[in-house]
Amino acid sequence: MGLMAIDKRDLSAFIDGLIPQWEVVAPVPVEFKYAFRKVGSFQDVALDYTNTMLPPKKFLLPQRDELFSCNPEGGPSLTPRFDETPRVLFGVHSCDVHGIWLLDDILAEGCSDPHYLCRRSNTLIIGLDCKGPCHDNAFCKDMGTLKPAGGFDLFLTDLGERYAVQVGTGAGTALAERGGFYMADFEVREEFFAAWQKKQSGFPNRIGYDTAALPNILAESYDDIIWEALEMRCFDCGACTTVCPTCYCFDVLDENDIGTDRSIRYRRWDSCQLQDFAAVAGGANFRGKRSDRLRHRLLRKGKYFKEKFGRFACVGCGRCGRSCLLHIDVRDVFNQLKG
Numbered sequence: 001m002g003l004m005a006i007d008k009r010d011l012s013a014f015i016d017g018l019i020p021q022w023e024v025v026a027p028v029p030v031e032f033k034y035a036f037r038k039v040g041s042f043q044d045v046a047l048d049y050t051n052t053m054l055p056p057k058k059f060l061l062p063q064r065d066e067l068f069s070c071n072p073e074g075g076p077s078l079t080p081r082f083d084e085t086p087r088v089l090f091g092v093h094s095c096d097v098h099g100i101w102l103l104d105d106i107l108a109e110g111c112s113d114p115h116y117l118c119r120r121s122n123t124l125i126i127g128l129d130c131k132g133p134c135h136d137n138a139f140c141k142d143m144g145t146l147k148p149a150g151g152f153d154l155f156l157t158d159l160g161e162r163y164a165v166q167v168g169t170g171a172g173t174a175l176a177e178r179g180g181f182y183m184a185d186f187e188v189r190e191e192f193f194a195a196w197q198k199k200q201s202g203f204p205n206r207i208g209y210d211t212a213a214l215p216n217i218l219a220e221s222y223d224d225i226i227w228e229a230l231e232m233r234c235f236d237c238g239a240c241t242t243v244c245p246t247c248y249c250f251d252v253l254d255e256n257d258i259g260t261d262r263s264i265r266y267r268r269w270d271s272c273q274l275q276d277f278a279a280v281a282g283g284a285n286f287r288g289k290r291s292d293r294l295r296h297r298l299l300r301k302g303k304y305f306k307e308k309f310g311r312f313a314c315v316g317c318g319r320c321g322r323s324c325l326l327h328i329d330v331r332d333v334f335n336q337l338k339g
């Protein structure tokens, strides 16, 4: 991984130069908030955005995703649908890069997800350092996601007159060459290091202990009364998982067009917090109680994936806490468990 630089005045031409070849998706202002949207020009991009309501994951794992269609004419034939749109996700903050990086591992292992992997292989990720905590409930520093460690092609850090650019992949190198980026000299490296020190000290810790202890704390809290207490507040809406950059569960459905007999199979986002998520034939439900579902979600975020992939499945973005009408906040739960 190398370090390069680009002058600020050249970034606009670089991004606008990508638009004829790639669908460029970036944060834009939407009704006092921000959202990742397809942009027509660099001018549309909100470089100083605070975290979007939905993470950029939605361009890799859309809320509704057609998997294949079936046509009965001439004998039933299945036509798989793969989205091969060349796409650039620009301006992705470090926490969301971590989220995508984790999905890359999860969805490539075992029975891999070809629809995700197809989109991912056609997507370039250009990250952008945030300058301060997006919101009071962001706890990215505690979750170790303040800086990217993988899952990006280029990652930009604002140094004033220019950006330092971490190059993460060969595709990133090709992009940097295309944009006329130059190798970072000693001065850029010093400024980059100073920017990192400043960023680190500007973010507070919001979990009252070293999160390395989190998997053990969660294991020891399996029968804690806290899960029953949370159950009294949660009402199963699933908002917390909908906004999470590392949640990926889906349901599969068929839709038939009676007029043409054509049918499609698609998937749509699902949530482990919903009553029926773990229901099976015969009427059994493995997590019929809300307390079981809440505990399951928190254990996945702070224990199971850490043990399997070495990384938490919570990047500390704080979106779930902000979206929950009952203010059930992962960070608060992690703190309470230790208490």
Ligand code: SF4
Binding pocket: 233, 234, 235, 236, 237, 238, 239, 240, 241, 273, 323, 324, 325, 326, 327, 328
């Ligand atoms: S957003 Fe809050 S109320 Fe809704 S399912 Fe999640 S924890 Fe429960």
Ligand code: SF4
Binding pocket: 240, 243, 244, 245, 246, 301, 313, 314, 315, 316, 317, 318, 319, 320, 321, 330
């Ligand atoms: S669990 Fe909450 S804070 Fe953690 S990554 Fe998901 S939305 Fe963000």
